[in-house]
Amino acid sequence: MKLTCLSQGNGYYCPPTHILQLCGFRLLLECPIDLSSLAVFSPIPSAGAANLDASSGLLRALPWLKTVPGLHLWDPSLIDAVLVSSPSAMLGLPFLTRNAKFCGKIYATEVVARIGQLLMEDLLSMHAEFLQFYGADVKPASPEWMKWVELEKLSPVLKQVVLGEDGEELGAWMPLYSAADIKECMQKIQPLKYGEETCFNGSIIMKAYSSGLDIGSCNWTINSPKISITYLSSSLFMPACWKGFDYHSLLGNDLVLFSDLSSLSSTASTCAETREIRNNNMIVENDPSLCSASALSKDEIPHQLFGTDETSDEIEKISFICSCIIDSLEGGGSVLIPISRLGTVLLLLEQISESLESFNLKVPIFMISPTAEETLAFVNTVPEWLSKQRQQKLFSGEALFNHVELKKVNRLHVFPSIYSSELLMMWQEPCIIFSPHWSLRLGPVVPLLRRWHADPKSLLILEQGVNVEVALLPFRPVAIKVLQSSFLSGIMMHKVEPLLEILHPKLVLYPEDLRIQYPLKENSSWSYLYYSENVQLRVPSFVEDVKACLETNLAFQLRPRRLTQQNIAIARLKGRIFLSKGKYFLAASRIPMEFSNKQLLYWGSIEPTCLLLALQDRGLVGTIHWNKDAANGVYTIQITNPEKAVIETSATMTTISCEDENTATLIYEALGTVCDGI
C-alpha cells in the first residue's frame, strides 16, 4: 500500500487530497478545487463604476479554476476510483470525468452528491455572467492572462495564488466545466447511504460513515483482504442538527489515515493580514472558558472526546453573530452572509430568525442563489441524515427545518437571482441576505458589496480562512463592518490522541506538518508514519496471513492425514479460489478434480523393519542388506518374490527400482504407510 498526499488543502472548502494505492488499484481521495483561487479575478465591472476594479490589480478575464496541484500530472486512466467526503470535495470532479480516459468509479453519499451537484450548478450559472460579459476564451488552451508578461504584473500575494509557492502550479488551472460535464459527472457517481457496503472490483469494500462535518459528510472504512483502513477526514463530534461523528463504526481497523488538517489551516490562515483592517473587524476567538455542561445526549460520544464542549462553543459563537446582526439592523445597516456551508447556513437562518422574533424586528431575510430553492426543498427531505433530536421532528410530523415555516409566513424569500423583478418589488433595507461566497467574485455578493462596502452601518459575515484583504480588494474603500467567524471545521487538536486511542489502530498515517505544529506524545500501542505533500509514502504490510472461507463442498473432499509425531493433521487441497466482496473463498472445482491417492512429498526417515513388514502385508518378500560403506542408516531391501526389486534408503532419500509396474506401485504404497508424507 502506498499513499501520496497531493495537497493538504485549504480549509473547509478545499479538503486535503490523496492518492491511495491499494491492492493494485489507485483511489483518489477527494477532488476539490481551490476556491480561493477565484479571488485573483476581478468581478464583472459594474456599469459606470469601472474605476473601482482598476485599482484592485486583479485579473480581468473569464475566470478559470485551480484544481488540486499535482492531480493533473496523474493519468486519469490510472485512477480506478474516487471517494468524495463532502460537497466541496467534489467540485473538481467534472474536470476528471470529462476526460475520456477516466473510467473509474466515484463514490459519495447521496446527500453529498446532491448538494455537490447543486453547488456545481450554482457555480456554473454564476460563471455564465462572466461568459456573457467576456465571451468565451479566444484561445481556449492559453488565455491571455496566463502569459508571463501578464502574470508578472500581479502583486506577490496574487502571484502566489496563481503559481503556488514553488511557482509550478500554472498547470492546475482549468477552464470551467459545462452543464453537460456536470451531468456526465453525476452519472458516474454511485450514491451511498451511511453504512452501505459497496464493493469495488470484488476486492475492496468501502463504507461511508457520518463525519459530522456537514449534512451527509463522511469518513470511510476501506477494507481489502490484507488491510483495513479508516480514512478520517475533517470531523465534528457533535454538530448542531445533523448526524455527528460515527466513531463506533471506525473501531478496530488496522490503519488510520488521518486527513483532518483543519487545525493546520485555521492557524496558518493569515491572521496578520486580517488585523490590518482591524478597526472595523471583529474576530470571534475560541474562548476555552466558554465551555459549559451540555444537555445534549452524551451517550453517542465517549467521555474522552467530550472534554470541552464544542457544541456549546458553536452555539455561543452563533449567538454572538446573531447579536452583531441585531446591532447592525437596529442601526439601520443590512447584513450580508456569503457562506456556502449548508449546515451552517441552516443553523444561522434558524438562530437569526429566532433572534429577530425575540427583538420583534420585521426585517426580511433573502436567500439568493440559482439553486437556493432546490437546496432548501432538498434538506427538508433528508431526515435520515440529521441528528436524533432533529429526526424527532419527522416523527411528530413537523417540517425538519423552520425555513419551511419562514417561507410560508413570508419572512424568508428565496430568489434565484438578484435581478429578479419580484425581488426588486419586495426590496427593503435593512435586510439580511444569504448567498454563496465564491470568494466574493461571482453572483449576488458582488452587486451587494458594491452597494454596501462603504456603509459603516452594514455588516459582512465571513468565515475564517478567507483572506479578507484579498477578498475585499475590488470593493475598496471598505467601511462595512467585517465579522470573521471561525466555525469549527474539524477535530480539535487536543482531541486527536484520545480519538486515536479509541479507534485503536496499529498504524497511523499522519501529516508531517501537523506533527511539527502539534508534537504528538510517544505512544506504544500504535506507530506513526508521517506524510508530506507529493512524497510517496510506502506502508509496510503487517498482516501475515489472509483470512479465507473454506466452502463446505470442498471441505468434504479433504482427506486429512494425521502426522506421526505432532498433534497435526494435514490434507492436500485442490479447488478453485475466488475473491468476492473483499473475501477469499475456496470452493470445490466445477469440474471434479482428479485426486491422486499417491503421496508426493515425504519427510523424516524410514524404519527398515517397518517397511519390510508393510511390504510383507502386500505380499512382497524381501531382505534387508545394510550397506557396509555408509554407516548412517543406509540400507537396501532386496525383494525377490513375486518380482525382483531393489529399495535403497538413506536418511534423506529412497530409490525404488523395479521393472514391474504393479510391484513398483505396491512398494510405493508400502512406503507411504511408514513415512510421513502428503
Added chain:
Amino acid sequence: MGIECLVLGAGQEVGKSCVVVSMGGKRIMFDCGMHMGYLDNRRFPDFSLISKTGDFDSALTCVVITHFHLDHVGALPYFTEVCGYHGPIYMTYPTKALAPLMLEDYRKVMVDRRGEEEQFTYDHIMECLKKVTPLDLKQTVQVDKDLEIRAYYAGHVLGAAMIYAKVGESTIVYTGDYNMTPDRHLGAAHIDRLQLDLLITESTYATTIRDSKYAREREFLRAIHKCVAGGGKVLIPTFALGRAQELCILLDDYWERMNLKVPIYFSAGLTIQANMYYKMLIGWTSQKIKETSSVRNTFDFKHVCPFDRSLINAPGPCVLFATPGMISGGFSLEVFKQWAPSELNLVTLPGYCVAGTIGHKLMSGKPTRIDLDKDTYVDVRCQIHQLSFSPHTDSKGIMDLVEYLSPKHVILVHGEKPKMAMLKERIQSELGIQCYYPANNEKLLISTTQNVKIDVTKKFIRSCSSAMLSNVKNSLLSISDSGSKDNEIIKLAREDTTAEGILLMEKTKTAKLIHGNELLHTLGVKEHQVRFAFCCPVEVTRMEPLSDEANTTLCHVNSIMKVYVPRCLVTEDRLTTANNTLLDILLSELETRTECKNIQIASDSLQLHTFHVRVCSTEHCSYRKKENGVGESVVYFCCSWSPCDDRLRCLCVVLELFKIRNEY
C-alpha cells in the same frame, strides 16, 4: 447448525404476520401484526410460544417490522407495552413515522365505533414507537456483535423493506410484503444478489399473473369519471396511508388533465397530515417522483380538500377517501351505509379484503343486502369497482425474486393455502429449491452448511495468481501498476483460479492453508526424497539406413506423448563413443520419435520434468535389470524419476526398444 423458523402468524393465511427465526444463538421476530378478521385472541400472534414465562427480553434478540400495515405492526404496542418486551425494535424511518398513525386510527375505530375494550392505548402506541431504532435502506446495522441486519427497498407502501439478517455464516431474507413493479409513487423492490440459506417470502398472489398496470389504472379512472359525470358519489375506503396516496396522485393528475372540478375529499385531517409525512419522506418514493419534486412536491395535491361530516348527504357528485379500508368499521362504514343504496354511487375496493370485513362480503358474489349485525342491514344498489392493481407482487414476481436470489430454502407465508401449495410445487420443480409453507404455530428446522474460516498464507495466494497469470497471458496486467505486488488481487477478483495447497490443521488453532513449498519449513522437517530408478540397456549396432516413415509404428500413447518407434533405428551422424554424444543421439531420437519437445539437456543427463536419463557408468548398477544375453554393444542408460511423474516410466520401455547405430 441450522435455522429454526417458528411461524406465529400469516402461516397459510393473510393477517397477523409474525415469524420468529432462531439462528446461531440469536432470535429475531419479523413483524408483529394483527389479524383484522378476528376480534378474539386469534387477532394477535400466540406470543406464549416464544417464552412460556413471558420473559421476552431474554427470549428475543430483536424485533424487526417490515412496514406500517396493521397486519405487520398491529400487535407491536400490545407486545411491548402489555406483554412487556423491552428489547430492540427496528423499522425504517417512514414506518416509524407512519405506523403510529395507522395504529391510532385503528385503535379509535375499535374503541369509538365498536365500543370494544381496547387492547392498547394511545400512550402505549407512543411509548412503543419511542423505543424503535429507525433504519435506512442498505445500511448495515450491527444489532449486536454477531447479528447484523440490512433493509432493502420493497415497494408495496412507503418505507416497506425486505430484511436481510446474518449471524455468523447463516443468512436469511424476510421479504415482508413487496411489489416487483413500480406504481404511481413507489419504485419496484430492489435487493442485492445475496447468498442465502433461507428466503421467507409473502405469497398473496401465489398464482395470479397480472397484465399491464396502465390498462387497469385507466379502467379505474374511467369508472370514477363515469360515476361523477352521472352525478354520483364515489367512496374509496382506504387506510390512511399507502393506497390513499397512490390513488390520490392518480386522481389529482387525472383531474388536472381532464380539467375536472368535482371535489375530491379526504376524510378527517388524518390523511392530509399523512401527506406532510410523505413530503418529508419523498426520498423513499419512486425515482420519478423524487426528480419531479425538486420544484413542486408531488404530495402537495391541488384538487384535494378535507371532508366534513355534513357533506355526506350534500347534493352533487364527489369523490371521498375514507378510512378504514375494507370497510371494516369507522367512517368508511358510516358513509357506506348512506351511499350504498343509490345506484348512482360507486364504491371501490382493493384487490384483497380480509375475511370478515364488509369489503370481503362485497367482493364475494354480488350481494344486494349486507347484514351488519342481526338487527341492521344495508341495501346495496351502488356499483362496486374492484381495483385490480395491488401493491403486492404477482406470482411471476415471486418466482423472479426466488430465482434471482436462489436461496437454499424458501418458506412461503402471507397467502392462501391452496395457492401456496401450487407455488411451492413450482418453486421445487422449476427452480429446484426446497420450499415449505408451514401453518401458524408450526416450527420448521432448516439445516445449513457452514463454511470454515481458515487462514491462507500470502505465498499461497501469490502462487494461485501466478498460476493464473501463466494461463491468461498478460492482458490483465495492463490496467494495473505492474510494479505492484498486489496484482494477484486484481486477477483473483475477475475469475476463478485453480488453487492447490496443503491445509494444516492443528488442534486449537485456525486451520491454515499453505503452499506445498512451505510445508517442510512450517513443520520444521527435512524432505525425504523418493525416486523410482531403472537402468536400461540400449543396443548399439550398425544398421542399414531406413528412411521410410511407413516403417514406424505407434508404440505407446498416453496423456503426455505419443511414441513412434522405428522397426530399425538409424542415425546418419558421425558418432563418437563419448557419453554426451550418446545423450545427444538419445535426445534427437526421443524428440523425433515421441513428440516431446521440451526435453532439456543438462550437463550429464536428459531431463523431462523429473525424469532424468544419464549414461550409467557404474559397473554393477543396482538398478540394472539382470541382462539375459545382450551383446557387448549395449550401453546402459540410468533413468530415475519422481513418483509424481510415474507416467513417464514408459520412457524406459521406449529406451529399451531403441537400437542406436553407432560407428566406432
